Amino acid sequence: MERTVKAMQRVLILGGTTQANALAVRLESDPQYDPILSLAGRTQAPVLPNVRHRIGGFGGVDGLIDYLRRHAVDVLIDATHPFAEQISAHAVAAARETGVPLAVLTRPAWAPQPGDRWREFPDVASAARALGAEPRRVFLTIGRQQIGDFEAAPQHDYLIRAIDPPAPPPNLPHQKLLLARGPFTFEDEVKLMRGARVEILVTKNSGGAATLAKLDAARTLGIEVFMINRPQSADVPTFETLDALLEFLETLRHRKAP
Ligand SMILES: NC(=O)c1ccc[n+]([C@@H]2O[C@H](COP(=O)([O-])OP(=O)(O)OC[C@H]3O[C@@H](n4cnc5c(N)ncnc54)[C@H](OP(=O)(O)O)[C@@H]3O)[C@@H](O)[C@H]2O)c1
Secondary structure (H helix, E strand, O other): OOEOOOOOEEEEEEOOOHHHHHHHHHHHOOOOEEEEEEEOOOOOOOOOOOOOEEEOOOOHHHHHHHHHHHOOOOEEEEOOOOOOHHHHHHHHHHHHHHOOOEEEEOOOOOOOOOOOOEEEEOOHHHHHHHOOOOOOEEEEEOOOOOHHHHHHOOOOEEEEEEOOOOOOOOOOOOEEEEEOOOOOOHHHHHHHHHHOOOOEEEEEOOOOOOOOHHHHHHHHHOOEEEEEOOOOOOOOOEEOOHHHHHHHHHHHHOOEOO
């Protein structure tokens, strides 16, 4: 049995997150790796590092399988947002079909701290229902794709923060749209929530530092947080730091040939 070390590993990174960009930059600077960063194309002006990239869907699982084969991808990394369920499921299916090793790079989930007033929900629709009959002032920081779920509760006053406007615009009689991209500071979050007299903050448990300040601000102001928990993930090797993932990639590179 012989040890084989391939000269250059082609790594397809399913991106859309800060972590994916950081991984792409790190691999690009290492001659042992040949990274390709893939974006869905959801954000109108994405932050793109100076790394080879492609933008747009693959065309379902079959399209991803085809891409992996045509581009002789050695390793697939799912570094998408923890709530991007569909592409993550496609990655699992495509890896299984092609035999290309798959790993997930993600951020640790946020956990409640003393003083927090969290209520946890399995999905956005159940959080929308739980707002109740009485009109409340609600701050939505869940991205733009599921804002429509709050049309079931039109009595509330919504402050919606997203990077791009929801399309189509939600049919909500009391709404204000704030277009902004993090990171956000604690001071600015306190000012915003206090100014808007927010009563409930709705957020996905994305984890990470860039948007953490809203939770600190909510705790300080005694605001209730409706936290959408992450979907169940498949049984795939998962890493929460770049270094841990790089170690895994190194192991794959030095894997014994059959
Ligand atoms: N959902 C969120 O809360 C959220 C929040 C922030 C950022 N994002 C980012 O926005 C992007 C799309 O999110 P989503 O919620 O639409 O995902 P999704 O529902 O899991 O994916 C929908 C479809 O978009 C395409 N797609 C998604 N990510 C892709 C990628 N990195 N490269 C190529 N195609 C991709 C795939 O199309 P095909 O089937 O045609 O391949 C996929 O089937 C991801 O990059 C994600 O990380 C999502």
